[in-house]
Every structure is written in structure tokens, then in C-alpha cells.
Amino acid sequence: MPARRSIAGTLALASAGIAAVSxxxxxWLAEVFDSRFxxxxxxxxxxxxLSLWLMRRAVRPALSLFRALAGTALSYRDxxxxxxxxxxxxxxxxxxxxxxxxxxxxxxxxxxxxxxxxLLLDTMVQNTPVAMxxxxxxxxxxxxxxxxxxxxxxxxxxxxxxxxxxxxxxxPALSEAMDRGGDGLFQVGEGDEEExxxxxRRGFRLNGRxxxxxxxxxxxxxxxxxxxxxxxKVIRVISHELNNSLAPVASLAHSxxxxxxxxxxxxxxxxxxxxxxxxxxxxxxxxxxxxFAKLPAPRLEAAAWSLLVDRLRSQIPxxxxxxxxxxxxxxxxxxxxxxxxxxxxxxxxxxSSPEEVVLRVRRSPGLLRIDVLDRGTGMSEAVLANAxxxxxxTKRSGTGLGLALAREIAEAHGGRIGLANREGGGLQVSxxxxxxx
Numbered sequence: 001m002p003a004r005r006s007i008a009g010t011l012a013l014a015s016a017g018i019a020a021v022s023x024x025x026x027x028w029l030a031e032v033f034d035s036r037f038x039x040x041x042x043x044x045x046x047x048x049x050l051s052l053w054l055m056r057r058a059v060r061p062a063l064s065l066f067r068a069l070a071g072t073a074l075s076y077r078d079x080x081x082x083x084x085x086x087x088x089x090x091x092x093x094x095x096x097x098x099x100x101x102x103x104x105x106x107x108x109x110x111x112x113x114x115x116x117x118x119l120l121l122d123t124m125v126q127n128t129p130v131a132m133x134x135x136x137x138x139x140x141x142x143x144x145x146x147x148x149x150x151x152x153x154x155x156x157x158x159x160x161x162x163x164x165x166x167x168x169x170x171x172p173a174l175s176e177a178m179d180r181g182g183d184g185l186f187q188v189g190e191g192d193e194e195e196x197x198x199x200x201r202r203g204f205r206l207n208g209r210x211x212x213x214x215x216x217x218x219x220x221x222x223x224x225x226x227x228x229x230x231x232x233k234v235i236r237v238i239s240h241e242l243n244n245s246l247a248p249v250a251s252l253a254h255s256x257x258x259x260x261x262x263x264x265x266x267x268x269x270x271x272x273x274x275x276x277x278x279x280x281x282x283x284x285x286x287x288x289x290x291x292f293a294k295l296p297a298p299r300l301e302a303a304a305w306s307l308l309v310d311r312l313r314s315q316i317p318x319x320x321x322x323x324x325x326x327x328x329x330x331x332x333x334x335x336x337x338x339x340x341x342x343x344x345x346x347x348x349x350x351x352s353s354p355e356e357v358v359l360r361v362r363r364s365p366g367l368l369r370i371d372v373l374d375r376g377t378g379m380s381e382a383v384l385a386n387a388x389x390x391x392x393x394t395k396r397s398g399t400g401l402g403l404a405l406a407r408e409i410a411e412a413h414g415g416r417i418g419l420a421n422r423e424g425g426g427l428q429v430s431x432x433x434x435x436x437x
Contacts, residue, residue, distance in 0.1 A: 065093060069100060081108040131216035135163050137209055151216060163214070174199075174216075185219070196220045245282040249275050298332035298412050305329065305361065311337060312359075318344050321360035321373070329368060329435070331413060339406040343372040343429050346402055350376025350427060368433045375426040379419065406431070 065087060072083045081104050087097040125132060131151045134143035144158045152158060152166045167175050177186040177199045188195045200215040256271045305324040312318070329336075340359075347357040352374035360371040407417045415433035422428050 062093060065097070069096075072100065072104065076104070076107060079111070081111055129218065133158075133163065133214040133216075135212045135214060137211070139163050141166070142211075148216070194220075242282070245278045249278050252278075298335055298409070300330045300332060300413075302328040302330055303333045303336075308333070308337065308340075309359070312340055312344065315341060316344050316348065317354055317357070318347070318372075319355060319358045321358045321371075322362075324361055325363045325368070327363070329433070331433075332409075335409045335412070339409040339431065340370070340372070342402040342406045343431070346429070347372050347374035347376070347427070350374050350378075352376035352426060356426070363435070366434060368435045370431040370433075372429045372431075373422065373426065375422075375424070378421040378425060378427050403429075 065085070068085055072085065075081070075083050084101050084104060085097045087094045126145045128145065129147055131148035132143075132145045133141050133148050133152075136142050140160055140162055141158050142160075144152075146155075149155050149158055152170055153161075158166060167178050171188045173186040173188050174197070177184055177197075181201070183198070183200045185196060185198055188197065196219045198215075198217045198219050200217070202213045202215075204211060204213065252271050252275050256268055256275075259265065259267055259271070305328070308329075309320070309324065344357060344359070348354060356373075356375040358373040360373060362369045362371075403417070403419075410417045410431050410433070413433055415431060418430045418432070420428050420430070
């Protein structure tokens with residue numbers, strides 16, 4: 001391996017050598033021509049010529065190297081990292097070339113890793129059962145996976161086509177779901193061939209331009225499996241409730257018949273009263289299930305907060321945390337009142353003292369948040385995870401429909417319900433609704 005040398009040192013040695021040659025030549029010419037001036041001019045001229053020749057010889061490889069560096073930099077800009085450089089000397093330019101080659105190697109490794117990750121991601125996206133479309137600002141599709149092509153164009157490419165034209169040629173249910181905006185479920189087909197899809201739309205900016213990601217997921221199998229589980233749970237709950245009511249009724253009826261046979265009529269009134277009580281309990285249970293199953297679409301109307309709170313307080317006591325909004329809310333008043341009544345009743349049944357059951361209403365841009373607070377026992381993590389599921393209840397005589405009905409009403413209004421334990425004990429149930437400004 002050649003010894004390391006410095007460009008500055010090499011140039012200094014060359015300059016010293018040229019100076020020595022020039023001085024020696026001038027001294028020799030001074031003795032030959034007997035003229036110091038002529039000798040000095042010849043010596044200086046010779047030194048300049050040697051310097052020009054040496055500089056040109058030294059700079060030419062460096063200029064070639066600089067041109068090569070510029071070329072590889074342009075290649076890096078274009079994403080081509082396959083080029084490398086070679087410099088035979090161990091000097092500052094050699095260090096520059098080594099650093100440049102090392103940078104190229106790092107960029108090649110990073111590019112290879114990105115290509116592999118992009119290939120993996122593209123493979124995953126193309127083979128996912130979820131139909132994915134990336135739509136540009138003008139409404140044309142810039143990317144679509146295989147599921148989207150099969151769903152919207154019989155497996156043919158749809159990049160560059162108009163999303164509106166694709167949707168117009170698709171089943172009407174998809175067009176209606178797209179027109180509604182936002183996320184939601186829709187059904188395609190009828191009877192045994194009915195398929196259920198979930199539509200999700202997300203807007204974002206890509207390279208400074210607005211784009212939209214459209215996701216269409218087939219949920220038929222999952223929903224049918226969930227439907228079977230739900231029916232099993234419904235049948236189990238109804239069977240349990242019917243047995244709890246009909247078994248005592250049968251026993252009381254038998255006891256009443258025995259008393260009539262013996263002529264002991266004085267206890268018949270109490271027996272009939274117990275039979276009536278069990279029958280009314282069973283009637284209320286069935287009515288609750290029917291109300292949950294037949295919830296109509298909400299009919300929105302303006303309602304003043306003060307009147308709504310007064311109606312609720314006439315049925316159940318609670319406190320207020322802060323002032324009520326001055327703007328009226330647009331809801332289906334009977335449904336919304338029922339949802340709040342269920343939440344407040346649950347708060348009273350949580351073990352909280354009545355004066356600690358509080359309603360709090362907060363307005364923020366685009367959202368209305370209604371919190372029902374209590375200081376009861378709260379909920380465990382398992383109960384929190386299942387509290388909003390229909391027919392799930394931890395109460396001995398509960399139907400599991402109070403929170404589920406409130407959730408159904410909130411979602412029918414485009415909102416949602418969340419539950420969280422409070423610091424210091426108790427539960428916070430939050431009903432969040434979208435509102436127009």
C-alpha cells in the first residue's frame with residue numbers, strides 16, 4: 001500500500017524543485033552570457049513553463065475526478081446508486097472518493113431495504129381481502145388492489161378511471177353509501193346471495209395534494225358468525241327469564257288449584273297477586289326487547305336544553321355540572337330522552353348517592369359531549385369491554401338493554417358512547433354527538 005501523502009505537501013515540494021531548477025539555470029546562464037538580467041529572465045521563464053506544465057499535469061486527473069463526482073451525484077439524485085469511483089493516490093481526494101463510495105454503499109443498502117419493504121407491502125396490499133382505492137383530487141383512481149379490481153371492474157385495471165363512473169356501474173347500494181359520505185354498512189344482493197360491506201373513507205394530503213383512501217371490506221361471514229352468537233345469547237337470556245317467571249307461575253297455579261279443591265279460598269288473592277306480578281314482569285321484559293328491536297330512524301327536531309332537563313328531572317333526580325348550552329340540539333326528542341334516562345338510571349343503580357349523580361354538557365367545535373357522572377363502584381376491565389353489548393348485564397334482574405339501547409340511539413344520530421372509570425371512584429358515561437356550526 002503506497003504511503004499517504006498530502007496534496008499541499010506535494011505541491012510545495014514541486015514548487016521548491018522548480019524554484020531550485022530556475023535558480024540553478026539562471027546562475028549557469030549568467031556565467032555563459034555574462035548578463036545577469038538575461039539569465040534571470042530565462043530562469044524565471046523556464047520556471048513558469050515548468051510550473052504550468054506541472055499544474056496542468058496535476059490538475060487534469062482532479063478535474064476528471066470532479067466530473068465523475070458530479071455525474072454520480074446526478075445518478076444518486078435519479079435514484080441510481082450503482083456507480084462507484086476509484087482514485088489511486090492516498091491523499092485528500094482519496095479520502096473524498098472513499099467517503100463518496102461509502103455514501104453510495106449506504107444509499108444502495110437503504111434503497112434495497114426500501115424496495116424489499118415496498119415489495120412486501122405491495123404484496124400484502126394486493127392480496128388483502130379489503131378492496132383499497134387511492135383517489136386523487138380530480139376523482140380518478142391512482143391506485144387499486146386486486147380486490148378493488150374484482151369488485152368494481154371484473155378484475156381489470158382501474159387506475160386512471162373515474163371513481164364516479166366505476167361507482168355508477170356498481171350495484172346501487174354502493175352508490176348510495178358513497179353519496180351518504182363517511183363510514184357505514186351497506187348490503188349488495190338479496191336473499192342467500194346478500195353480501196354485507198363496510199365502507200370507510202379517509203382524506204389526507206399526498207405530495208401536497210388532497211387524496212382520499214376508500215376501503216371496502218366484506219363483512220358477511222363475520223356478521224353471520226356474530227349473528228349466530230347473538231341469537232344464542234338472546235335465546236339463552238330469554239329462556240332464563242321465561243323459566244324464572246313461568247316456573248313460579250306454574251307452581252302458584254298448582255297451589256291455587258289445591259286450595260280451591262280443599263275449599264281454602266282465603267289465600268287465593270295473594271296467589272293471584274303473585275301470578276299477576278310475575279306476568280307483569282315478564283310483559284315488561286318482552287316489551288323492552290321489542291322496543292330495542294323496533295327502534296325507528298330518528299326524526300330530528302330542535303329541542304331546548306332547559307325543557308329536556310326539566311322532563312328528565314320529573315322522572316329521576318340528578319344534578320348539573322356547569323351551565324347548559326344556549327343553542328338547542330337537533331335530535332329525536334323521545335329517543336334521546338330515553339337514552340339519557342337509561343344512563344341516569346344506571347348511575348343511580350351503581351351504588352352512588354343520588355346527589356352525586358350529575359349531568360354535564362360541553363360544546364366544542366363540531367361536537368356535543370354529554371357526560372353522566374356517578375360515584376358508584378365503577379366497572380372492572382371485563383365489564384367495561386362488554387357493557388355496551390346487547391343482553392350483557394351484571395345485575396341479577398337486568399336485561400342488558402339499557403346501555404345497548406342508548407348506544408343504538410346515539411349511533412342512529414351519528415354519535416357514539418364511551419365508558420371510563422373516574423378517579424376517586426365512579427363511572428363516566430360520555431355520549432358524543434356531531435353538531436353543525
